[in-house]
Amino acid sequence: MTDPHPPEPEFHRPLLLERIPPHGYEITVSATSEECAALTKRLLIPAVRSLSCRFRLHKLPKGEFTAEGELRARVVQTCVVSLDEFTADISEVFSALFVPAGTEAGEDELASTDPESVDEIPYDGVFIDLGEAATEQLALSLDPYPRKPDAELPAAATDPEPSPFAALAALRRKN
Numbered sequence: 001m002t003d004p005h006p007p008e009p010e011f012h013r014p015l016l017l018e019r020i021p022p023h024g025y026e027i028t029v030s031a032t033s034e035e036c037a038a039l040t041k042r043l044l045i046p047a048v049r050s051l052s053c054r055f056r057l058h059k060l061p062k063g064e065f066t067a068e069g070e071l072r073a074r075v076v077q078t079c080v081v082s083l084d085e086f087t088a089d090i091s092e093v094f095s096a097l098f099v100p101a102g103t104e105a106g107e108d109e110l111a112s113t114d115p116e117s118v119d120e121i122p123y124d125g126v127f128i129d130l131g132e133a134a135t136e137q138l139a140l141s142l143d144p145y146p147r148k149p150d151a152e153l154p155a156a157a158t159d160p161e162p163s164p165f166a167a168l169a170a171l172r173r174k175n
Contacts, residue, residue, distance in 0.1 A: 010038035011051065013131035020057050020065065028054040029130045043139055046085050047076035053134035057098075065098040065128065066118075071137050077146035086148040092141045096121050098128045 013029040030052040031039065039048040056068040073090040101122040121133055 009129065009132045009135065010042055011035045011131035011135050012129060013134075014127040014129050015057075016127050017059075017063075017065070018126070020059050022059060024056060024058045026054065026056050027130065028052060029134060031131070031134075035131075039135060039138075042135070043075075043142065045075055045077055045142065048138075049074040049076065049087070051134060051138060053130070053137065055130055055133075062103070063100045064103075067096045067098060067121075067133065069094045069096065069134070069137065071134060071141065073138050073141070075138075075142070077143065079148035079151050080145045081147055081151040081153055084148055084151070086146075088143070088146065090138065090141050092137060094137055095119075096133060096137075098123050098133075100124075 011029075011031045015027065019025065031048070031050070036048040036051060039051065040046070051071075051073045053069055053071045058066045060066060069092075071090065071092045071094065075088055075090060076085050077088050078085055095118045097118050097120050099120050099122055101124040104120045104122050121128070121136070123129070
């Protein structure tokens with residue numbers, strides 16, 4: 001049985017849909033230090049130092065809302081080469097479409113669409129959660145293989161192991 005009152009997301013910024021006028025609405029949401037600490041655990045990275053996102057929202061027919069966003073974040077990640085932690089600044093511009101729950105594009109429609117198409121974010125009720133939308137965009141923006149700017153592969157990793165045939169080729173050259 002599903003919980004009728006699921007827990008709130010770590011970064012919760014509900015916006016009543018009736019606050020969005022016909023000419024559009026602009027708002028910036030920022031995570032507190034406590035919310036950043038909770039997002040650190042959710043995103044499984046060493047730290048989220050800051051997160052803010054500016055949204056420009058416009059109402060469309062059928063209860064849909066377009067969102068143009070500008071995300072800014074500072075995170076700490078672990079380098080895949082050196083395993084050192086380093087700070088990374090993230091700056092992303094994105095588009096999303098808030099749609100009433102149950103009206104999202106089906107799997108058949110998604111399979112034939114462009115992977116660069118606008119993400120659909122379902123909402124239920126009379127508000128959309130801009131904090132959760134910003135969190136999801138941050139998760140998508142994180143480098144899955146973060147590399148510290150000055151990290152270099154160890155010499156052993158860059159020097160290929162000699163092939164057994166290399167020794168035979170050397171013998172052949174001698175003859």
